Amino acid sequence: MKFFKYFLFTMALPLTSQAGVNLKNGNFYINYFDVVVPGGGKNLEISRTYNSKSTTKGWFGFGWGSDFETKLEVAADRSVIIHENGSGAETRFVPKDPIDAAQAANNIIAAMRVKNKVSDEVAKNLSEKLIKDSDLRQAYAKKYNVRANIKEGVELFSSSRGLQKVLKLSNGFKRRFNDGKYELFDENGNLTSIHDRHGYKIFLNYDDGKLISLKDSLGKQLFFELYSDGKIKKITTTGGKHSSYKYDDEDLVESTDIAGNKYKFSYDGNHNMKSVNYSDGAKMEIVYTKKTQFVSQISNRSGDVTKYKYESNSKNPNFHYWTLVTKKSGGREVTNRYEYEIKARPDGSQFTYRTLTDINGFKTETVYSECCQNPTKIDRNGAVTTFSYDEDGLLTRKTNSSGKFLKLEYDKNIKKINKVTNNRGWTKFEYDKKGNLSKARNSKGKSILLIYDLKGRISKMIDYQKKKTKKRALTFKYNAAGKPVEIAMSNIGRIKVSYDSYGEIKEVKSSAGSKMAVQVTNAFKNLLSIVKPAGVNLNM
Numbered sequence: 001m002k003f004f005k006y007f008l009f010t011m012a013l014p015l016t017s018q019a020g021v022n023l024k025n026g027n028f029y030i031n032y033f034d035v036v037v038p039g040g041g042k043n044l045e046i047s048r049t050y051n052s053k054s055t056t057k058g059w060f061g062f063g064w065g066s067d068f069e070t071k072l073e074v075a076a077d078r079s080v081i082i083h084e085n086g087s088g089a090e091t092r093f094v095p096k097d098p099i100d101a102a103q104a105a106n107n108i109i110a111a112m113r114v115k116n117k118v119s120d121e122v123a124k125n126l127s128e129k130l131i132k133d134s135d136l137r138q139a140y141a142k143k144y145n146v147r148a149n150i151k152e153g154v155e156l157f158s159s160s161r162g163l164q165k166v167l168k169l170s171n172g173f174k175r176r177f178n179d180g181k182y183e184l185f186d187e188n189g190n191l192t193s194i195h196d197r198h199g200y201k202i203f204l205n206y207d208d209g210k211l212i213s214l215k216d217s218l219g220k221q222l223f224f225e226l227y228s229d230g231k232i233k234k235i236t237t238t239g240g241k242h243s244s245y246k247y248d249d250e251d252l253v254e255s256t257d258i259a260g261n262k263y264k265f266s267y268d269g270n271h272n273m274k275s276v277n278y279s280d281g282a283k284m285e286i287v288y289t290k291k292t293q294f295v296s297q298i299s300n301r302s303g304d305v306t307k308y309k310y311e312s313n314s315k316n317p318n319f320h321y322w323t324l325v326t327k328k329s330g331g332r333e334v335t336n337r338y339e340y341e342i343k344a345r346p347d348g349s350q351f352t353y354r355t356l357t358d359i360n361g362f363k364t365e366t367v368y369s370e371c372c373q374n375p376t377k378i379d380r381n382g383a384v385t386t387f388s389y390d391e392d393g394l395l396t397r398k399t400n401s402s403g404k405f406l407k408l409e410y411d412k413n414i415k416k417i418n419k420v421t422n423n424r425g426w427t428k429f430e431y432d433k434k435g436n437l438s439k440a441r442n443s444k445g446k447s448i449l450l451i452y453d454l455k456g457r458i459s460k461m462i463d464y465q466k467k468k469t470k471k472r473a474l475t476f477k478y479n480a481a482g483k484p485v486e487i488a489m490s491n492i493g494r495i496k497v498s499y500d501s502y503g504e505i506k507e508v509k510s511s512a513g514s515k516m517a518v519q520v521t522n523a524f525k526n527l528l529s530i531v532k533p534a535g536v537n538l539n540m
Helices: 002-011 101-115 121-130 134-143 514-534
Strands: 018-022 027-037 044-051 064-066 073-074 080-083 088-093 155-158 165-167 173-177 182-186 191-195 201-207 210-216 221-226 230-237 242-248 251-256 261-266 274-277 283-288 295-299 305-312 318-330 334-343 350-359 364-368 375-380 383-389 395-399 405-410 417-422 425-431 437-442 446-452 457-464 470-478 484-488 493-499 505-510
Touching: 018 383, 027 295, 044 221, 073 173, 088 155, 088 165, 101 121, 101 134, 121 134, 437 514, 446 514, 457 514, 470 514, 484 514, 493 514, 505 514
Parallel strands: none
Antiparallel strands: 018 027, 027 044, 044 064, 073 080, 080 088, 155 165, 165 173, 173 182, 182 191, 191 201, 201 210, 210 221, 221 230, 230 242, 242 251, 251 261, 261 274, 274 283, 283 295, 295 305, 305 318, 318 334, 334 350, 350 364, 364 375, 375 383, 383 395, 395 405, 405 417, 417 425, 425 437, 437 446, 446 457, 457 470, 470 484, 484 493, 493 505
8 A cells, every 4th residue: 555655646746846066066056846837637837947157147047047948059060059948057969970170160260350350379279279179169159159050951969868869940940859859949049849749738939039928738828027137027827826036136036936935045246046045934055165166065954064175186187076075974074075087079078987986985986988978887896887888879788797787679760678688587668659658578477558648648557467367457547637536447446536735645545445555556566577677767
């Protein structure tokens, strides 16, 4: 019964906020979900994230970004950069043929000479730097408005955050993810719509380059009221509920979400967030180093203090450094170490080549590939695991020093795992036309058949175990918010689930008592027993 309740909980899991420090660059981040509109099995949500290292002025002020602010930028070297959340991480897409960094450097210098006098010596020195550093190229290209001309039909590829590609369209760009989701951008790089593999869509409506509304394919809408400088003042649902925002110049200083939760923020002169004040009087405080603006200390709302110290290799400080994290544990201070080694690719872009963590004396060293940032070797206190990949960056084999192995094969069309072989046997997977897992079976005679409704939710699950010649069929019904309200099993009974106004499980009733819960629990345990030993995430 406990497992069954856990399953229901995960299907109805509410969204939460997160905060922390990127130990690689000392960046403080925190995110909030301000608006969540349920309906039709898909929530229309507004979340925003603050990054202390960001220099972007977004819809929610300096350093803040949101999913719908994701921006596409064409670089001078024929690559495409997508700025996630507007102010977050960057995903770089490159064509199949090599980047011509030298030609991009020449184009940038030519644009500079139109506006300024540049001597041959200065041009030569700058050209060498631009060729070796893709970030520097992009900064200069942006400053002097230099971008490559990408022709319609050209595809660019990335595997840094899973397999993705960007296709140049006649009126903009299309970004496609491996799970079937895709995003559309206009010629200026603004996000215009988001589409999932089940047909759910979100459309962004702009007026003079400013977002005024969102609408999804299920009829839900959000309306945006802006200040004169373009920052968001209020977000309103069709039901009249709203979130609101207040600023001090460029900094967001107060927010109230749709549920009435109020947060106040303060910043230093560099727009670094210093504190978060909560309605109950609690407070989070963040301290930064003066020179690098890296986070040096965080006191969370419970009063717990974490300290951060940054060190580097004096012979190679920009490419080899580490962070020491100190916090109290069991009444004493404990310090853990996180080390990073960076390398440069031939086109000047950089990648993390190696990491080494020392946590309570347990050391883990990871070496990554140049092309895709995938781990090729992990050494956990002497226990070594090696990884092999195909040309698309998909894992094909995993082997460890104890003799265990994992071999993965993929569907050629959708690039999803269709067979896993390990020391215990094999597991095979099949998918429907939308890429949903439809069938899984293993060498032990266990199998699962999954059927989905038009919104991509499981409507029926058939569970079969050959040894016991038992077959179970479960059917699922959902409410308007997309949460399961009834699970039925032929000849056994039904389970009905009700929720409170916050979407939390209020009551679970069964006509067959605990017998029904046991049957449902066993069916899902069988599903997990097939999928989990494969050691893979099937993106169900």
